[in-house]
Amino acid sequence: MPASDDPAALLPAAFTVAQARAVGVERGRLRGLAYTTPFHSVRVRGAVEANSLTASCLAFVPRLTDGQFFSHETALVQHGVPMPEWPYRPAVHVSAYRPAREPRTRGIIGHRLQLREPAFAVIGALPIENPVRAWRQVGRLWSFADLVAAADFLISGDRPLAAVEDLRAEIATMGDVRSGILARSLRAVRFGVRSPRETRLRLLLGDAGFPEPAVGWNLFDDRGEFVAELDLAFPRYRVAIEYDGRVHAEDAAQFARDADRWAAIRDMGWDHRRVLSHHMGSGGRAAVAIVRDALTRAGWTPGR
Structure with missing residues (x-):
């Protein structure tokens, strides 16, 4: 049937059976393989994208x-x-x-x-x-x-x-x-959070009894020049925690920039620690251990 003679061509990609019948589409055609039925009385041309x-x-x-x-x-x-x-x-x-x-x-x-x-x-x-x-x-x-x-x-x-x-x-x-x-x-909400994993890490550290970190802390050198923005910072202890969700470094140029930034943070006398995705498993025990080690080395004691 030429497209110009096909009443279904008048319909949008998704339509109701009633809409199709109103323009003259025979009910039997709506049961064909050209259409899927995602919901009762709805037809869609082709397939609906899975998991979307x-x-x-x-x-x-x-x-x-x-x-x-x-x-x-x-x-x-x-x-x-x-x-x-x-x-x-x-x-x-x-x-x-x-x-x-x-x-x-x-x-x-x-x-x-x-x-x-x-x-x-x-x-x-x-x-x-x-x-x-x-x-x-x-x-x-x-x-x-x-x-x-x-x-x-x-x-x-x-x-x-x-x-x-x-x-x-x-x-x-x-x-x-x-x-x-x-x-x-x-x-518990804080402005400047960059990712949901960063939020979950911050809440995890709070539950572990650590001091509350500053979010999005701007680090400057002695001349007042900007060095880096720290995801989670403990300024009193000069400890910087960063959540890094990358499984591997797909962007070599970005990874190189990040490595230079990490070095600049350490050059300022800060202990910079990265928490990776796998550290957040099993209730985040590994992530808590990383932060506890950094804070303890910096002089923090539980309960302070």
Whole structure:
């Protein structure tokens, strides 16, 4: 059949069965190998990209009704917020503020939220919840460390998505959950964190009883010239801790620049230690041991 005579050519990549029938597509054609069925009554040309939350959301768009939007961790993914680590897999959450109704179908977690003025925005064809509201929504789903890492991300960077005051105001407006886990998370949030692993390392060191490190500490030499930004610094003990998630040095030029920076930090009399990905396994015992050794050598004693 010529494309010009094919009514299915009038449809977008993802569509409902009702939309297809409305333009004259025969029901039998929708059962063919040319289409997949990611959700009940939805068809997609070809296959939906496996393990892609965004692809699943795009496939569900034809089923969205007025007032429905992607929320919770689904929204945070679209805002670039780091997710809990593997094997955790974020689900597709769709919400609606009362009196609108949430979807009820396999593969979707629906939520009917308290009556409130909506604040979602369209991002890449997807209606996405406001990141501050989405952060509070995952308070019922995520661990303390994951909530802190997400909040660190939201308030940091050149163009932060929120301020601590915004997150605090959201809790005041809508309430806390799980014995105040959101308020506790905000007390642990710090500006300038570069990665979720850095957040988890910082929390791990706090649980181990170490002094709290400064985040993003700028090191200057005696002439006032900038030397390096330290991920986690203990200025009193002149100890610098850096989380390095690289498995191997894929960028030789960047690795060389980093090596020169590490040498410059040591030349300033600081003990520079790198915590690598494998040090964070088994509850982070190796990472704690690295920091304990550095601080002890510098004169720190437990309980000080």
